Amino acid sequence: MCDEDTVEDNKKFLSGAGYLSRRQFNMLTAGTALAMLLPRDANALDVTEGNVNVPTPDGLADCYFVHPSSGKHAGVIMWPDILGLRPTFRLMGKRLAESGYSVLVVNPYYRGVKSPVVSEGASFQDPSIRSTVMPLYRQLSAETHTTDARAFVEFLDRQTVVDTGRKIGAMGYCMGGPITVRTAAAVPERVGAGATFHGGGLVTDEEDSPHLLVPEMKAHFLIAIAANDDERDPGAKKVLRETFNKAGLPAEIEVYEGTMHGWCPPDNPVYNETQAERAWTRLLVLFETALG
Numbered sequence: 001m002c003d004e005d006t007v008e009d010n011k012k013f014l015s016g017a018g019y020l021s022r023r024q025f026n027m028l029t030a031g032t033a034l035a036m037l038l039p040r041d042a043n044a045l046d047v048t049e050g051n052v053n054v055p056t057p058d059g060l061a062d063c064y065f066v067h068p069s070s071g072k073h074a075g076v077i078m079w080p081d082i083l084g085l086r087p088t089f090r091l092m093g094k095r096l097a098e099s100g101y102s103v104l105v106v107n108p109y110y111r112g113v114k115s116p117v118v119s120e121g122a123s124f125q126d127p128s129i130r131s132t133v134m135p136l137y138r139q140l141s142a143e144t145h146t147t148d149a150r151a152f153v154e155f156l157d158r159q160t161v162v163d164t165g166r167k168i169g170a171m172g173y174c175m176g177g178p179i180t181v182r183t184a185a186a187v188p189e190r191v192g193a194g195a196t197f198h199g200g201g202l203v204t205d206e207e208d209s210p211h212l213l214v215p216e217m218k219a220h221f222l223i224a225i226a227a228n229d230d231e232r233d234p235g236a237k238k239v240l241r242e243t244f245n246k247a248g249l250p251a252e253i254e255v256y257e258g259t260m261h262g263w264c265p266p267d268n269p270v271y272n273e274t275q276a277e278r279a280w281t282r283l284l285v286l287f288e289t290a291l292g
Contacts, residue, residue, distance in 0.1 A: 038091055038266060039277075044098035045069070048161075049090075054104070056151040058144070061110040063152075065159075066094050067102035072163035074291040075156035077149070077183060078105040079176030081265060082133055083122060085115035088267040099284060101169070102162045104152055108179070109136040111144075123269055124262070137175060142182060142208040149183035153190050166292040167192025170219075171283065173264055177202055177223075178210040184221075185213035193290035195222040195283050197264045198229060203236040214243045220290040221251040224279045226261040250290075252282065 049066035064085060067073060076096060080089045085107040093105035107115040117136065122129045149170075156162045168190050172180035177199015184194040194217075196202065202223070203211045223240060230237065237253055244251035256263070256279065260270035264279060 038095050040095070041099060045100060047094060047097045049094060049097075052104075052155075054106075054151060054155045056110075057147050058111055061148065061151070062107050062114050064090050064093055064105040065103070066090075066097040066105075067159075067161045068097060068100060072161060073100050073102045074166040074169060074287065075153075075159070075162040076101045076103045076169040076171065076287070077152050077156070078103055079108060079170070079172035079179045079183075080105065081174030081176060081262065082124060082137055083129070084109050084117045084133065084136075086118065086122075086267070087116070087120055088265050092265070101287065102156065102159065104156060106148070106152060108140060108148070108176075109133075112136050112139060121267065125269065140175075145179045145182040146186045149179070149186040153183075153187045157190070167219075167290065169193045169195070169287050169291055171195040171197070172199060173197045174200055174262060181210035181213055181217075184219040185216040188216060188218045191217070191219050192292065193221070193286050194219045195224070195286060197224045197279055198226040198259070198261045199223065200229070200261070203233070203239045211240060211243050214249065215247045217247070217249060220249065220286060221253075222279075222282055222286045223251060223253040224264075224282070225253070225255045226259045226263055227255055227257055228260050230255040252286070 045068040047066050048069045052063050052065045053060040054063050078089065078093050085105055089105050093103040097103045109117055113136065118129055118132060124130060153168055156168060157164050170180045170183040170191055171194065177196030178201050180194045180196050181202065184191045203209060221244065225237060237255065240253050256275045259272050259275050262268040262270050263272040264276045265271065
């Protein structure tokens with residue numbers, strides 16, 4: 001999870017020679033530049049995209065829904081990181097749809113504010129940004145994660161562009177990691193694959209620790225861990241491996257060398273293109289093999 005330790009780690013990392021200056025980073029976060037960082041597959045499908053409002057027990061969640069323009073495809077729920085639904089995650093959702101999935105990218109903060117909740121180029125390193133998103137983050141809980149997950153699965157299953165004969169995938173970044181785990185446990189008969197990228201708090205000492213839900217799942221998992229997160233909690237990966245093994249569920253659990261928490265979204269100052277692309281490739285393999 002993004003916290004003060006993450007801020008300090010990333011500050012030290014970014015102060016090293018050869019990394020982007022703040023001015024360079026702000027230029028990079030323009031939509032065109034971001035799109036260039038996310039290569040289009042040679043066999044990319046044409047897609048249809050739009051904003052949707054998904055009914056939940058707590059109101060209407062404003063989300064981005066993108067899918068191939070023809071045919072039915074496996075549904076996927078994408079949970080953003082702590083900065084929420086924004087242009088970067090729309091681009092990532094669109095890229096996944098071009099690979100043949102009907103993708104719902106959600107605004108986890110819909111109870112308090114419509115997306116985007118931060119301006120383009122915003123960074124968790126900025127105290128004013130942290131003061132904006134942390135109160136919204138604290139409004140969420142294991143219960144809201146679960147009720148939202150069920151609502152989003154129900155939404156996908158109502159769409160004519162979703163192949164309900166195939167399993168649904170779930171994926172999440174940063175705080176979206178634990179929510180992905182809870183999604184797989186909330187609707188185990190529908191969620192066949194889950195992927196977390198620099199997911200925070202997957203293993204805790206609390207009664208509602210996400211890893212305790214693994215026995216309730218039927219999903220295959222990809223857990224891509226940031227190197228600095230692993231340095232702070234090296235035992236978490238061992239607990240996860242043991243938990244998935246005991247449940248008899250396939251799980252690819254790996255620490256991505258040289259990465260910092262937040263390395264996957266291309267609008268993050270610690271974005272690591274090489275490792276992010278490798279993780280994306282592993283995601284596509286997971287969905288291809290586990291969603292039927």
